[in-house]
Amino acid sequence: MLEYSIVAGILFGVFFGFMALGLNLIFGVMQVVNLAHGDFVVLGGYLAVIAYSAGHINPVVSLVGAFVLFFVIAFALYFPVIPRLTRSKDPEMLSLILFFGLSQIIEALDVIGFGNNPRSLPLAIMGAAPWHFLGQSYQMAWVITAIVSLVMIGATYLFLYYTRIGYAARAIMGSREEAAASGLPVAQTSAIIFGVGIGLAAMAGVLSPFMIGSVDPSTGLGLTTIAFAIVVIGSLGNPLGSVLGGLVYGVSVMLMQTYFSSWSDLVPYLLLLIIVLAKPSGLLGKGVRNA
């Protein structure tokens, strides 16, 4: 059981690290906590379910569609909302409230559009044969999800460290004022990162029915809290931190489910409380707190 919990914990952890990545990027660059993050994940889930049930489109294909669609939506959402917020008296708090409002809107639209029933994808679309490892077998869908998540985390890492937009994004994470003073295009970069962050959330959403079983309109807030816990456990602005946070979360949840199953719902919340009170800069943090 121990091996199973740890291996499954790693598979889930990689996925949850990927799920939190978009929140991390947006928080790092804009100091905005996207409380609607989980709701965008849920929207990605609906996209995958509907694409599969209506057009038999494999979720791997939906991944690309979800990223493009939500990148465009978020990019368009950026300009009327975020600059207005950053000019206001208390940007951090107001953005928190605003995105909370957005999350309520998305949740309501989910109920109106898709109903309250949980929607899921059959695990067998990703291959019916299980994956055998160290004497235990795991769902093939979990393995493929973990691999896709790793690839996307790697791609985000390359984007941040080896492209001009990535350089600019990291400079803005360091200091918004200095980045603007050095002539970096702060607004455009922020808009792109906002699009990428929400696009990644929707991509994670496409895979989420395999990992969390099903999506329904009320799943969003719980996912946002888990993502926030993972971002804080890792550290802000560092994609590798998200992986670490995801792994800590995934393995702890799996171990709790195996040994103290009635308490396993507590894991993300307790982890979050412990980390914010003991080491608010995160496990990879450099001792500076940004919020």
Place this chain on the structure above:
Amino acid sequence: MLSSGRTHLRSHRGVNALIPLLLLAAFSLAPLVYANHAVIFQMMAFMVLAQGVNLLYGFTGYLPFGYVGFFGIGAYGMGIGIELFHLPGLAALLVGALFAVVIALILSPLLRLSGAYFAISSLAASEVLYNIVANPALTHITNGPYGESLVQSYHPLTSYVAMVVLLVLTTVLVIVIKNTPFGRALLAIREDPVSAEMAGIAVVRTRTTVWILSALIGGLTGAIFGWHLSVFYPSTVFDLSISILAIVFTLFGGGGTAIGPILGSVVLYGLYNAIGISAPQYFELIYGLLIVLLVLFLPGGVVSLLQRRGSYVP
């Protein structure tokens, strides 16, 4: 500062005294003219909760997403007082209040956090409370997920009166705090804790005091609510939408004033009753849109329209 505060309170004493008196009159007479007492009771409960959120958010800037934790623990303190200690209703209320205060003391390190960290951590704390109370392992104390049944102490009239009293007292408390040096110390801390500390304000003590007061209000509301309902489950009294509605009502009316949360509760809870019960998703859509529009165009709430014109808003 002290003397100017006194004169300030004196010069607007009439308006300030009018609000609790109006509330007292309105909610004492309402059951005679409107037959659906559950709606009136819940509106009062939300008004008190909105004032509790207002005390914390409006005066200190801490946004408690997990405020429902105090509400739930108050209801369960009430339940434990009646079921385990066999206390009469009013004495069990005090157990509920005590539970909420103890939890607030345990959670007071959260005040070290700020902004989003505090908001989300308080949400996490309320989820932890919910999972502990609802856990099957604690069935002998809380009856776990199966809920509490307090039918032997069911007193709809006494619990109604208790809620009216709590509402009036809470409103008086908010008015007093707003118009005394304590309230201005809170505002100073909200604007800039470091400068406030240097001006001689005991930041940590002041903040903790208001945190405990706010928890006490939430706990008492939960206790009276549980008493009035007399049958409830962990998922009803720890329902996150309770915090959410209380926050939205406060934001809509305007934080940092006594009248804002009352106004917000009357208007939005009225709206909720008109459309929210049959079609909750449309109500959710409306208040989601309201929040977004308020943040973008009217961050001070409806009362800020009056404040902008220079009028005194109690």
